[in-house]
Amino acid sequence: MSLPRLSDDTLAALPPTVARLAFDRADTRIGIVHLGVGAFHRAHQAVYIDDLLADDPDWAICGVSLRNPDVRDALRPQDGLYTLALLDGGPTLRVIGALREVLCAADERDAVLARLAYPDVRLVMLTVTEKGYCLSADGVDLAHPDIARDLATPASPSSAIGVIVAGLALRRAQGLPAYTVLSCDNLTDNGGRLRRAVLQYARQFDTGLADWIDAHATFPRSMVDSITPATDDALRADVDAALGLHDAWPVQREPYAQWVVEDAFCNGRPPLERVGVILSSDIAGWDRAKLRLLNGPHSALAYLGRLLELETVSDAMRHPALSAFVERLMREDIAPTLGAMDGFDAQAYIGAILERFRNPAIRHRLGQIAWDGSQKIPVRLLGTITDARAAGRSIDRLCLPVAAWMHFVRRQAQAGVALDDPMADRLASVGATMIVDARQDVTAILALDQVFDAVVNDARIGDALVRAYAVLGDATPADVERALAAV
Structure with a gap:
């Protein structure tokens, strides 16, 4: 017999052994767009934000897959809910509710750009792996097929750099302040490299936009750490048995997690220090x-x-x-x-x-x-x-x-x-x-x-x-x- 799906409507059916949300999702507002909504983001940054929402409801997440719709298709029927298993011998299970919206840019580009231009959004984060930045030695790789395609049609981007710049262009056109762009990938000088890539890309077709981004947007550096094994069928089976509900895509990680962020935000920031994030000038x-x-x-x-x-x-x-x-x-x-x-x-x-x-x-x-x-x-x-x-x-x-x-x-x-x-x-x-x-x-x-x-x-x-x-x-x-x- 198939199990009911994990969702907002079935949260009340969770057994007491599973940690529940500490906030009412209906009271939260989307203030973050995250590009690259894979397992590491959902097991790491989204968990910190989940901790924060009980105290500050303004920072719920819109998660965006740039190409593959699998995460969206798994989590949208679950209202963005999923289970985190902490591998501490138990494991310990917890339902995470920080993802209020899940989109795929490949077939929902207009919705993604509209969300980036949403006034409440003040922070854009990324976990797209190093190759997802399309970097050269000191900027963006203009010869990369994704970048070349986006430069030909900058209002319809598919790359992470193109999406970030298109969103900033919309905000500039609408008189909205820029958002902070926070790389959460383990690259040396990740914020600095991302900033250089964004500015070089924007200058290829709109120097005024590039100057506006240079003056108003910020790109903090960060460091993240937590071992996050891939989701497998054994985890899915264990989670379903423990919940009495079906979760199409749980995630797992070790109990330890670390997130160090440079305090260089341009449009307000979530009070990350309240949930254990280290704010430092020495990333x-x-x-x-x-x-x-x-x-x-x-x-x-x-x-x-x-x-x-x-x-x-x-x-x-x-x-x-x-x-x-x-x-x-x-x-x-x-x-x-x-x-x-x-x-x-x-x-x-x-x-x-x-x-x-x-x-x-x-x-x-x-x-x-x-x-x-x-x-x-x-x-x-x-x-x-x-x-x-x-x-x-x-x-x-x-x-x-x-x-x-x-x-x-x-x-x-x-x-x-x-x-x-x-x-x-x-x-x-x-x-x-x-x-x-x-x-x-x-x-x-x-x-x-x-x-x-x-x-x-x-x-x-x-x-x-x-x-x-x-x-x-x-x-x-x-x-x-x-x-x-x-x-």
Whole structure:
């Protein structure tokens, strides 16, 4: 027998084990348009706004899919309601009601543009992934097919940049103030890059509009963090059983979430600080902290853990020697490389990350984290090594994960296993020549200038990598155990 659908009309039927809305949806007003209404937005920013609506009803969300109607078609019959499962061993279930409207720009463009020109809308947010911005090195990619098409018909856009500018053009024409545009994608300088792209795009067809946007709109930088596994049939079945109602598209995430936003809004802003959002002028510092204290140790767990024949992050954190090594790495080696930031407690942040890593409900596979090592190693680990070396501190422990990656490359290449990496062919070629001679192997892989250009001429770093590679021996599990005890 089919279940009734989750909706405004069936909310009262929810069992007491499911957290209900803390506000009356009829009292809320749409003040935010969000482009890219995928799982991460619905599990992250929309939850913060859901918390806020009980206190300030002016900031409900219109969620917009730019191309794919699937989310709209799943959630519109549910009045925009959906279930969030927090993966804390339970899981804990909560119905989210922040989405008051769900549109798809591909076949509802006029409705999307009308909503952007709605006077109550004061904030436009995005989670469209990096490729959704159609960026060039320092602006917008004018040759991108979506951008070229939108520039030919700017009043009928399909790209995120085109939609943002078309909405601002309507507001200017109607004498309405500009809205704030807030990128929530994890791009370095996300607000700055988005602003440059928007202005360059607008100048292609209306310099007056570009000048107006430059003078009146703002593009705050932000940083977001929460592990959000994809929705699967098991989650759908569990949620339906718990609700006694059918939810076509629940979402799930770890309990931890972080949102840091630059306080640079042009037309009022939601009181985000009331619901745990950190307002900061130093988004770059928070980005650096996440990159070094979360992403760097993730890579350390991935490469050392795979050499130990472990499968997931939580498996790695149950390995006594590896978990102790990673904690020392974070507290003693990485944290000292971070500058001071207002409101940032490095040791507390590390404690929260370690708790996240240990969560057995999140099956984050080490093999997946190991992908794209040639791209990740420079930004996640080499910058930290360079800063620690410049400060005169020991870099031996920091070099061990990099050496583990080198062994990982060697083992995969010599086993004939393809690497999932943009440099897979070059890495396989180098890995095939490695003979477990530390000086020779490290010298060969340091010649990959796309990875090691920043450190290849630093003899002290080179020597530390040779020592780390050597201490890992043949990189068998027993060798890695001994190496972890030695550093």
